[in-house]
Amino acid sequence: MLQIFIISQLGCGSRDFKKNAMKKTPKGNHWGDLRARLELAIDKVSTAAKYQPTSDGDKSEFNSDSEESHELSSALLTQLVRKDLAMALRDLIQHGLVEMSQNRSIVPWGCLPSRSADITREMHAWDLLLKYYEMKNGQEYNQSPARKLSQSFHLEIVGGKPITSKQTLLGTINTIISTHTHLKRSEDAHFKAFVCLALNESKLSQWLKLIFRTQTLVDNFYQDWSYVARTGFDDSMKSLDKLSHVKFRLPDDLAVRPFSNIKDAF
Numbered sequence: 001m002l003q004i005f006i007i008s009q010l011g012c013g014s015r016d017f018k019k020n021a022m023k024k025t026p027k028g029n030h031w032g033d034l035r036a037r038l039e040l041a042i043d044k045v046s047t048a049a050k051y052q053p054t055s056d057g058d059k060s061e062f063n064s065d066s067e068e069s070h071e072l073s074s075a076l077l078t079q080l081v082r083k084d085l086a087m088a089l090r091d092l093i094q095h096g097l098v099e100m101s102q103n104r105s106i107v108p109w110g111c112l113p114s115r116s117a118d119i120t121r122e123m124h125a126w127d128l129l130l131k132y133y134e135m136k137n138g139q140e141y142n143q144s145p146a147r148k149l150s151q152s153f154h155l156e157i158v159g160g161k162p163i164t165s166k167q168t169l170l171g172t173i174n175t176i177i178s179t180h181t182h183l184k185r186s187e188d189a190h191f192k193a194f195v196c197l198a199l200n201e202s203k204l205s206q207w208l209k210l211i212f213r214t215q216t217l218v219d220n221f222y223q224d225w226s227y228v229a230r231t232g233f234d235d236s237m238k239s240l241d242k243l244s245h246v247k248f249r250l251p252d253d254l255a256v257r258p259f260s261n262i263k264d265a266f
Contacts, residue, residue, distance in 0.1 A: 035236065042242060045084070077250075086191060098222070100127060124187040124188075126188075126190040131217060173194070176252075202245075
């Protein structure tokens with residue numbers, strides 16, 4: 001009771017001190033290297049896209065033996081997207097994200113101690129997408145009869161209205177959850193699949209804009225010194241627009257394909 005009384009009278013001074021101290025650290029102030037790394041990755045992907053083979057080309061570990069294999073982007077382009085672009089984008093998105101407890105709840109920033117704060121980890125970019133999905137009632141949308149009907153017949157409408165960018169984003173996140181989560185794939189694998197699907201749809205910067213324009217999401221999950229809170233991710237989205245003209249055909253199932261092959265064998 002005494003602790004509660006003191007806090008009510010004096011406020012949470014330790015919290016303010018912690019946030020002010022963080023502003024003076026490299027983590028709090030400098031995202032320049034992360035931003036430069038993303039720009040370099042965008043340039044590498046853009047350059048590689050210019051030299052994509054127009055014919056079937058050689059088979060690779062990224063291509064299956066199906067009839068649609070010739071439609072896939074080259075192995076080099078796929079590798080650059082997954083290992084360079086996706087990871088650079090991940091790191092920039094994660095700059096200044098709050099920590100999470102092991103049960104995926106956000107660690108409280110109050111003065112009173114909490115068991116959930118004992119074991120924490122950094123919030124992943126995929127975790128942020130899941131928070132957006134929850135905030136926008138993604139599960140309810142994807143389980144609605146109208147959505148299931150449009151999926152069954154590959155319709156571009158839901159409930160008699162054209163599908164919006166937000167709805168395609170929620171549908172994409174749901175697709176990745178259904179293909180990756182039950183196989184316990186890593187957060188990186190989930191996020192790589194998201195980037196690939198977003199590029200295939202030419203909607204990466206558009207979807208990121210929807211996410212980072214959700215002010216409640218930014219306020220709840222980013223420190224005020226973070227790249228997203230400071231810039232709105234605007235300059236990065238402008239750079240990512242350079243890739244909107246590229247016709248990507250990236251595989252989004254590389255992390256789960258071995259399991260599918262095992263299943264097909266039986």
